[in-house]
Amino acid sequence: MNDIGCLVVGGGVIGLACAAQMARQGNSVMLVEQECRIDEHTSSRNSEVIHAGIYYAPGSLKAGLCAEGRDLLYSWCQDHGVNNRRVGKLLVAVTESEVAALEALQRNARHSGVDSLEEVSVACLRELEQSVAGVAALFSPQTGIIDIHGYMESLLADARRHGADLVLDTRGEHQAPTAQGWEVVGGSCGERFKLHARCVINAAGLFASQLAERVEGLAAAHVPATHWCQGRYFAYAGRAPFSHLVYPMPETNTALLGVHATLDRGGQVRFGPEVAWTQALDYRVDESLREEFSRAIARYFPSIDTNKLTAGCSGIRPKCRRRPACRRFQHSGAANPWFAWPGQSLRDRITWADRKPRDCPACLPASRLSH
Ligand SMILES: Cc1cc2nc3c(=O)[nH]c(=O)nc-3n(C[C@H](O)[C@H](O)[C@H](O)COP(=O)(O)OP(=O)(O)OC[C@H]3O[C@@H](n4cnc5c(N)ncnc54)[C@H](O)[C@@H]3O)c2cc1C
Numbered sequence: 144m145n146d147i148g149c150l151v152v153g154g155g156v157i158g159l160a161c162a163a164q165m166a167r168q169g170n171s172v173m174l175v176e177q178e179c180r181i182d183e184h185t186s187s188r189n190s191e192v193i194h195a196g197i198y199y200a201p202g203s204l205k206a207g208l209c210a211e212g213r214d215l216l217y218s219w220c221q222d223h224g225v226n227n228r229r230v231g232k233l234l235v236a237v238t239e240s241e242v243a244a245l246e247a248l249q250r251n252a253r254h255s256g257v258d259s260l261e262e263v264s265v266a267c268l269r270e271l272e273q274s275v276a277g278v279a280a281l282f283s284p285q286t287g288i289i290d291i292h293g294y295m296e297s298l299l300a301d302a303r304r305h306g307a308d309l310v311l312d313t314r315g316e317h318q319a320p321t322a323q324g325w326e327v328v329g330g331s332c333g334e335r336f337k338l339h340a341r342c343v344i345n346a347a348g349l350f351a352s353q354l355a356e357r358v359e360g361l362a363a364a365h366v367p368a369t370h371w372c373q374g375r376y377f378a379y380a381g382r383a384p385f386s387h388l389v390y391p392m393p394e395t396n397t398a399l400l401g402v403h404a405t406l407d408r409g410g411q412v413r414f415g416p417e418v419a420w421t422q423a424l425d426y427r428v429d430e431s432l433r434e435e436f437s438r439a440i441a442r443y444f445p446s447i448d449t450n451k452l453t454a455g456c457s458g459i460r461p462k463c464r465r466r467p468a469c470r471r472f473q474h475s476g477a478a479n480p481w482f483a484w485p486g487q488s489l490r491d492r493i494t495w496a497d498r499k500p501r502d503c504p505a506c507l508p509a510s511r512l513s514h
Pocket residue numbers: 152153154155156157158175176177178181182183184185186187188189190191192193194313314315316346347348349350351354373374375416457458459460477
């Protein structure tokens with residue numbers, strides 16, 4: 144039976160980053176990915192935005208990690224030649240009734256340590272983005288866009304440089320504790336395998352809960368139920384009407400940021416994500432959503448030409464509901480690595496992340512937990 148230091152299950156951005164870090168720390172690392180390529184799921188199906196950290200509850204782990212991660216990500220891009228642009232983002236209140244929400248966002252950002260938000264007058268908004276309608280706005284200069292494929296490739300190259308192996312078409316399926324770590328059973332290119340790892344990191348994204356359910360001896364109560372939330376995009380043909388990212392006010396009482404405009408690296412605009420719960424791993428986007436998209440977009444982009452909207456890509460996000468067991472997960476940010484070292488009890492050996500939640504009086508409202 145193969146014996147390795149650290150097995151990372153899942154070759155998305157989280158698994159790649161964990162593999163690179165574990166390899167850099169001198170561990171022998173194997174990264175297994177069930178698909179035949181590393182960018183099949185959530186990591187390559189998103190807005191590709193580097194967030195400034197405006198929306199999360201001040202003091203929460205997410206707020207802290209977002210700000211820290213943003214700076215680290217920009218420096219990583221610089222050091223590793225990953226394409227990115229600090230295009231900046233406009234947050235727009237479309238009606239007077241939304242101004243209070245805009246001000247609340249500004250306060251929230253300030254309390255989270257994001258001091259860079261600038262107030263934008265209506266005249267200035269006109270100058271920055273002629274086609275955007277609004278009665279007040281904020282500008283976030285720290286928000287940017289990133290070439291996510293380039294970023295994943297750079298993480299993989301770094302992991303490999305430090306000795307990590309990537310094995311594609313390989314699924315981790317079952318895990319049982321041993322005196323020295325974990326025995327992991329799975330399938331690779333149609334064959335069964337069994338290996339021993341001192342540490343296993345579950346970075347299986349949409350399938351992380353399923354994988355956790357198959358950890359021998361781990362009570363179901365410790366496995367958070369995840370629900371799939373699909374975000375759908377529409378592309379906008381022709382010359383981009385904006386040169387910044389444009390976000391309306393977040394929708395009240397939901398976890399949604401509203402259908403916003405993002406720019407891809409080619410300078411094309413796409414709108415989204417418009418979201419819906421789903422149970423199917425189906426990334427197709429229905430053209431029939433065009434009307435719904437147009438209505439949402441026309442609020443801040445009244446001169447939209449609906450004919451230029453075409454169904455684009457979609458991505459699915461695993462969401463964890465507000466159960467006690469989920470709180471730590473949510474506070475741990477996007478990553479859900481479960482570190483496990485020999486010499487700990489099974490329960491202790493499975494932890495949600497290597498950081499403790501900071502001051503968080505209660506579980507955050509759902510609106511603070513997403514994105
Ligand atoms: C619509 C949308 C927009 C978003 N926009 C942004 C944004 O602008 N900015 C931002 O920072 N974040 C954004 N996100 C969030 C971001 O995309 C995710 O947080 C991130 O990609 C999660 O990466 P991951 O590695 O956990 O998941 P994934 O990329 O899904 O990787 C998990 C991998 O594990 C593999 N796997 C699963 N089970 C197994 C198994 N048993 N064995 C082997 N392999 C397995 C899967 O095949 C997959 O490749 C967005 C998400 C969505 C859905």
